[in-house]
Amino acid sequence: MRDITLKPTTLRSARAAGYVRLPPETIAVVRSGEVEKGDVCGAAKLAGMMAVKRTPDLLPHCHPIGVLKTEMEAQVVDDGIELAAEVQTIAATGVEMEALTAVSIAALTVYDMLKAYAPAEAMKIGNIRLLQKKGGKSHFKRALKDALGGARAAVLVLSDTVAAGRKPDTAGASVRDRLAEAGFDIVAYDIAPDEPEQIRAWVQAWIENKADFVVTVGGTGLGPRDKTVEAVQPLLTTELPGFMETARAFGQARTPYAMLSRGIAGLSGSTFVATFPGSRKGAEETLAAVLPGLVHLIEVCRIARPHEGGYE
Template sequence: MRDISLKPTTLRTARAAGFVKLPPEALARVIEGSVQKGDVREAARIAGLMAVKRTPDLLPHCHPIGVLRAEVKATIAEDGINIEAEVETVSATGVEMEALTAVSVAALTVYDMLKAHASAEQMKIGNIHLVQKKGGKSQYARKARGMKAAVLVMSDTVAAGKKPDTAGASVRDRLGEAGFEVVAFEVMPDDREQIRSRVEHFVASKTDCVITVGGTGLGPKDYTVDVVEPLLTTPLPGFMEAARSFGQSRTPYAMLSRGVAGLVGNTFVATFPGSRRGAEETLAAVLPGLIHLLDVCRTLRPHEGGYE
C-alpha cells in the first residue's frame, strides 16, 4: 500500500451509484414482496453496508479506515433498481472505493436474489460509477500559481560542511512540487543577525513565502524562533498548532517544537524543525492553509468557503 503518513487528515465523503436492469415480471415481484429469497431492497441495503466495512479485505491496496457514516439505498426505477451509496470519514485517505464497493455488492445481491425469477439475458448490472467525492487532495490541494518562496536552513554543522542538509532540501523540493517558484535556498550558521538579515531581505523583496528550517528546539543555539517571532506583524498561531498536532500523532516529541508562523507585512514566514521528518510533517500539515492564505485571503479574492 502507498505511504499516506504525510497526508493530512480531513473530512472526506464519496457518493457512488449503479443500476440493475430487470424484466417487468421480476421488478413486479420486488414491488409486491413476492421474491423467494425475501426483501430485495433491504437485503441489498444491508449487503452494501457490510461491503463498506470489508472493502480493505477485498481490494489489496485499499487502506483500512474508520468509516463514520454510510448509507445505501435501493430504489425502484421504471426498468430496474437504482443503487446509491454515500460514505463519510475523517481520514488521510478517501472513501470512494468503499462507496463503489457498496454499490457493486448491493447490485450483486439484487442479481442473486432475482436469478430464480429472470434469465441471465434479462438482467444486467451496469453504470457503476463515482458520482462525487469531497475532501483531501481533490478539494484542498491547490497549486501555488505565481507564488515565490525562499527556504533558509539554519545549522552550524551543515553550514560548516560537517553533515549534509536533507530537511531543507526536502522542503524546497516539496514546495516546488506544489507550484512555488523557489527563488532562494540558503544554508547559514545559527547566527541571530544573519537570520534576521536574510528574513528581512526576502520580506523586502516581496517574496510570498519564507520558510526557515532549524532552530525551533530548546538547544542553546536554537535562535530562529527568538529572531522571527518579533518580526511577525500578524501572528498566525493556527499554522503551528496544526503542525504540532499533526506531528504529535506521529511522535511524542512534536510538542517540544517552538515553531511560529505569521505574516511579516504581506510575506508569510514560518519556522520549521531541523529534522527532515519534522520539516516534512510540518509542511504537509500547513501547505493547504498556506496556499489558501496566499491565494485567497491575502489577495482579497472571494472566500470559497470550507464546510457546507
C-alpha cells in the first residue's frame, strides 16, 4: 500500500450513489412486501454498512481505517431502487472507496433478492458514482494557488557540523524541495553555524526583504549551541503557537522524542517565520504537519494584506 505516514489526519467524508433498474412488475412485488427473502431496502442498507467495514479486505490498495459514521439510503422509485451511502472518518486517507463499495454491495443485494422476480435482461445495476468528497488535500490544500505567482520562501540551515563541511545537509534540502513542490519561490537556501547574532541578522534581512516565509532548520533542541529559538523569538510581532504545537503532536505520534523540540513560529510584520528541527525526519514531519495551515496563512495574508510592490 502507498505510504501515508506523512499525511496529516483530517475529517474526511464521501457520498456515493447507485441504481438498480427493475421492471414494473418487480417493483410492485417490492412495494407489496411479498419478496420471499424479506425487506429489500432494509437488507440493502444493512449490506452496505457491512461492506464499508470490509472494503480493505476487497481492495488490495485500500488502507484499513476507523470509520466513524455510515449512513445508507435505499428508496423505491418508479423504475427501480435508488441507493446512496455517506461515510465519515478522521484519518490520513479518504473514504471514497468505502462509500462506493457500500453502494455496489447494496446494489448486488437488491439484485440477489429480486432475481427470482424479473428476467435477467430486465435488471440492470448502474450509475454507481462518487457524488462528493471532503477533507484531505482536496479540501485542505497543500500547495499554493498558481495565481499567487509563487510566494517567496527563504531557508536557513543551522548546524556547526554542516557549516564546517563535515557532513551534508539533508534536512534543509528536503524542506527547500518540498516547499518548491508546494508552489513557493525559493529565494534563499543558506547554511550557517549556530551563532545567535548571525541567525538573527539573516532572518531580519529576509523580513525586511518582504519574504513571505522564512524557515530555519536546526537549533531547536536542548544542546548548548541550540540557540535558534532565542535568536528568532524577539523578531516575532505575533506568535502563532498552534503551528508548532501541531508539529509536535504530529511528531509525537511517530516518535516519543518530538516533545523535546522547542520550535516556535509567528508573524514578523507580514512575514511568517518558523523554526524547524534539524534532523531530516523531524523537519519533514514538521512541514507535513503544518503545510495546510501554512498555505492557508500565506494565501489569506497576501489577499487580506497586499504586500508592497504590487502583490494582490
